[in-house]
Amino acid sequence: MLATTLVSASIALIFFYAPVDQDGLNQKIFYFHVPIAFTAYACFGWGAWKAFVHLWKRPPGADLESYVAIHQGVIFGAMTLITGSIWAKISWGRWWVWSSHQLVLFLVLFLFYAAYFMLRFSVEPGPQRENLCAVYAIFGVVLIPISYLAIRLAQDYIHPVTFSRHGPQMAGSQFATFCVALAGMVALAGFLYRLELAGKRLDQRLRELREALA
Amino acid sequence: MSAEEKYVAAAYLVVFLFVLVYVLIMATKVARLEREVGELAERARRRRETPVETHEREEVEVG
Numbered sequence: 001m002l003a004t005t006l007v008s009a010s011i012a013l014i015f016f017y018a019p020v021d022q023d024g025l026n027q028k029i030f031y032f033h034v035p036i037a038f039t040a041y042a043c044f045g046w047g048a049w050k051a052f053v054h055l056w057k058r059p060p061g062a063d064l065e066s067y068v069a070i071h072q073g074v075i076f077g078a079m080t081l082i083t084g085s086i087w088a089k090i091s092w093g094r095w096w097v098w099s100s101h102q103l104v105l106f107l108v109l110f111l112f113y114a115a116y117f118m119l120r121f122s123v124e125p126g127p128q129r130e131n132l133c134a135v136y137a138i139f140g141v142v143l144i145p146i147s148y149l150a151i152r153l154a155q156d157y158i159h160p161v162t163f164s165r166h167g168p169q170m171a172g173s174q175f176a177t178f179c180v181a182l183a184g185m186v187a188l189a190g191f192l193y194r195l196e197l198a199g200k201r202l203d204q205r206l207r208e209l210r211e212a213l214a
Numbered sequence: 215m216s217a218e219e220k221y222v223a224a225a226y227l228v229v230f231l232f233v234l235v236y237v238l239i240m241a242t243k244v245a246r247l248e249r250e251v252g253e254l255a256e257r258a259r260r261r262r263e264t265p266v267e268t269h270e271r272e273e274v275e276v277g
Contacts, residue, residue: 024218025216025218025219025222026218026221026222028222029221029222029225032225032226032229033225036229075232075236078232079228079229079232082225082228083225083228083229086221086224086225086228087221087225089221090217090221090222188233192233192236195240196240199240199243199244199247202247203243203247206247206250206251206254209254210250210254213254213257213258213261
């Protein structure tokens with residue numbers, strides 16, 4: 001309910017409240033593209049944290065929580081890449097620019113976590129798989145700050161900088177719209193995370209019940 | 215509709231489709247889980263009834 005309200009409110013703000021700046025209408029993509037990218041980072045970060053907790057305290061379910069968070073991160077990462085490519089096509093006339101460090105590093109981060117599923121499903125379920133996946137998820141999180149800071153370290157500055165040391169590079173109404181869109185995306189990711197986790201836990205319990213009844 | 219408007223619409227459509235497909239997959243999964251719960255409940259019910267019948271039959275044979 002919260003996610004639906006916030007996402008609906010952000011769409012209304014994007015199209016009826018936030019002004020169109022010098023970039024033109026394509027700037028409207030930014031309000032979804034950047035929050036989706038931030039949400040993807042948050043999902044990967046949460047997945048890595050749960051992996052760390054799994055290795056540290058070994059609570060039951062931490063491995064599953066890490067897996068679901070990374071799954072969400074990959075979905076939001078795919079959306080980031082697609083919406084970003086559409087934005088690039090309008091602004092740069094090309095779907096992809098290999099010289100942009102941030103784009104390439106985000107792609108590397110996305111592919112790294114996409115490979116997580118190959119690792120997970122190539123090992124038999126059990127403690128060994130849980131440990132391997134946890135270590136892999138923690139390694140991947142190192143790429144997040146590199147990906148985020150790449151634009152600031154790069155020399156070309158082809159990718160627009162939204163947040164600098166001097167704060168957000170946008171008007172107050174644009175920043176307010178951006179914050180609502182970010183809250184909406186985080187709420188949406190949270191809802192989908194809980195939904196998928198509940199489904200997976202139920203599936204797991206049903207499997208145990210089926211084995212007990214067999 | 216200008217080319218720019220089409221691209222902006224496409225970007226929003228992509229996000230909407232991703233969420234829609236995800237929710238549809240989840241709805242399919244929930245439907246499957248409901249069916250499985252029903253099957254397991256049925257199996258548990260039959261299992262509860264079966265030992266009683268066996269017990270009765272054994273009593274008849276002994277008698």
